[in-house]
Amino acid sequence: MNKMLGVCRRYARTNLEAEDIFQEAFMKIFQKMKDLKNPLLLDSWIKTIVIRTAIDYYQRTTKSEKLQVCLDSIDFERESGEHDRIFYQLDMEILINVISELPNGYRAVINLYFIDGHTHAEIAKLLGIEESTSKSQLRRGRDLLIKKLQKKGIMAYERL
Template identity: 35%
Template structure:
């Protein structure tokens, strides 16, 4: 049976094993990528993905189909929310202390062409290696498109901390990208 998004959601709402299996097969890869962005390493991301699917399967009564793509958007948003919830439960504040003197902001912009040549896997690994607070703010701002006000509310921090965490994340990523690119030069 071919599942449309709407039929897939309805089948999951009713607890149909075939619909749940199809949901996992169709979206696990995409949601694992979301989990990797927040968890930082594969093992933690796989645990988060497992928990996300368990939570998602039980939450379909709250999903409303709003057209093509709405199921995927709901799944991704729910997974991000679970990742943030996990960070908040693990730490009172999912930020790292900023050491203003040790990580200077990078003044020099990266060459966009050189960065575009990096593989998705290399960039994902670099983001995953960021300190937890930097990584979380970077993902919420750059990937999810949230404002610093929204991020501050979600993480229980102030807006200036969110902005500072993002600047530090970008500086650290730029430094790592430069080092990687230099190591690849013949």
């Protein structure tokens, strides 16, 4: 249960939002339990429902908000570097708290890409955005996350 609440927390801005997502996800899980074909896959099945519920929540709550996406001359194909690997060395609770401060679009893409391991094509499909938008949101979100971590003194890292 705590693990799935943690997944909800990664996608939410506040603990209250996370609890709402968690409750909604488990209502779906209980309603769809009869659809589970392979009980050995229960953990991944539950996690998938929780993530999809979080994405649905994100999409519902941002419908009226405009995602600020400016597709300019950003090098979308830039390879991930040392600054990406450093996220995996941070205390997860600290990282989740800082990620929760990010704007909705950045937060969703960072969670889906770095933590849940989705490709940009998968993220685009899940969020109903263009693949290039996913790449842009990731790059900008990563840059903002690094700045926030540096500002809090959590990560003394200078970009190359």
